[in-house]
Structure formats: structure tokens, C-alpha cells
Amino acid sequence: MLSDPSPIRPAFRLGVFPVRLAHFPGEYEIVRSVGQCFEGDSMPRSARSFPVRLGITLMATTLALAACGEREPTATEAGATLKTHILKLLKEVNAQNIQITDPGGKDIPCGDDKFKRTFAAIGQDLAPERTASGLNEMMLSALKRVAEYDLVSIGKPDDVGDPMEMVSKPSKTSLILQSSIDGQYSVRGETQCLNRL
Template sequence: MTRFVWRGVLLCAAMVLTVSGCGESGPTAAEAGETLKSHITELMKERHALDVRITDSGGRDIPCGEGKAKRTFAATGRYGTERLESDSLNDLLLGSLSGVAPYRIVEDRGDAPLKLANDDYKTRMTLESPGNGQYAVRGETECLPIS
């Protein structure tokens, strides 16, 4: 083939790839699920949580209808002492979260779980430490396209 034809082929391929990506507006459920998993795992590392245990490994689509799904992930860990209660533990988690990703508070009722969201990553997180030095974090993605 001539150089002119190859240029045309490459130009067409680039246009197809560009157009096919134009309809996408954000992550898929699987991509957001991996991001959520990373955020919660990194949060536990930032807090130097002991005895971290994954209580919901996620990794599967939960149908939301209209070809969309959400993903979940949850973990628990332990603070170095049992003296801290729920609010203090959640405050520690919230402070450490700023080093992981920017989440905003969407619900804070004092002694109730602290609910957070990140609109860019399409993820939500709940800090629900029960007290006695035990951290607990669970999260879920928004309902997002499966592929």
C-alpha cells in the first residue's frame, strides 16, 4: 500500500476510537468497584489498622436495572487500644481518608455512621466503627454501566 492509503487507514482508525469513547461518561461498575476497593484498603493502611479483615470482597455486579449494576466492598480493622469509641474512630478514619481520596460528607448525625461520597469516582463510603477500638468501613458504587 502507498503511504497515502496507510495515512487514511490510520486516520479512520483514530476517528473510530475517538468516537467510540465519546459516549462514555465515567467508570463502569467494575472500574468503580476496583477504585472503591483500593480506597478502603489504602484507608486501612493509612490508619495502620491491625488485624484487617475483608468482610465483603465485592467483585460481583449487583443489578440495578437498565443494564446497570453496583459493586460493594467492606473491611474491618483494629486500633491499637480498645479505649476509643465509635465517633473517635470514625473521625480518625475521616482524617486519614484525605490522604487517600477526596470524599465529601453527605450525612453526619453525630453517633450514627458517617456517610461519604466521591462524585468523580462514583463511590460512596460509610464509616461505621462500632467502638471498642474496632474500625469498620463499607462502601458501594453508584449504579453504573456494566460495560
């Protein structure tokens, strides 16, 4: 606990506001009353206490980090990422005879001068008798080795193969694991609505 301060003495004037310093033995000088922003370098160096300097430094660092935050990908960049994720996913489950069913590459308008891109592909499983839902579950497991995706929904009970929707916040992409034919993987995806450039 701080000891009683010595008598308050005028330190300097700031515009029309007097600024007084209270002195505590062994402690930094504490500004007792402050009017407006200090003009120029009128504040005594001794009054620029460590807590004040530390606060200014932390504030400047926070603003710098915010300014240097990660840039949101464009629709083109996210579309390229989407294509990579889908093809890598099919490779992870060892799909054969991969065929691209939606090559994407087109900017699809979605309002507010934003655009999205799509991509889709299918591939054959080594075991043609494997059920569609089993294939979707295999892709779900393999996706962890491809990129960071979260499961957000599973298809309705009457949907063939129990399609699963996955979303990746970092890459601004989403996937639908939608195998509906035994022995055939099927996955499609799209980006979020993003700037074209």
C-alpha cells in the same frame, strides 16, 4: 465608537438574498445583512472577518473538548477503585489485623441495565479503648489523604459511633464510616449504578 459607514454597496449575491458590506475606516468589513448559509466559497475572503473566524475556532474547540471528556467508569472499574480506597484508608489509620467482610466482585443489578459493586472491611486500632465515634472521626480525617470525598450525612443521635456517609463524585463511589465497637474500625462502601462494560 465606529464612524459613519460609507454608502452601502452590493458585494455579492447569496442565493436570492443580497449580501451587502458596510465599510468602516480602520475596521473589519461588517456583513450588514445575511440570508442563508454561504454556498461553497462564494463569500469574499475579505468578508471573513477575524471575529467570525475566531468564533468558528472557539466553537470547534468546545465541541472537540466535549467529545474528549472523561469517560464514566464501569461498575467493575469503580468497584476496583472502591476496594483500593477502603484498604488504603485502613492503612492510613494504621489499622491492624484487617479483615475483608464483604469481598464484593459481584455486579448487583439496580435497574435500567445498570449495576453496582460493594466492598467492606474492618481492622483493629492500636488503642483498644478508643471509642467507636473517635475511630470514625480518625477515618474521616485520614480520608483526605486517600481520595476526594465529601461528607453528605452523619448518623442519627441514637446510632452507635455516629456513622458518616461520604461520596466521591470523580470515582462514583460512596463510603460509610461505621465503626460501632470500641477499638475496631469498620468501613463499607458501594459504587453508583453504572454500566457493566
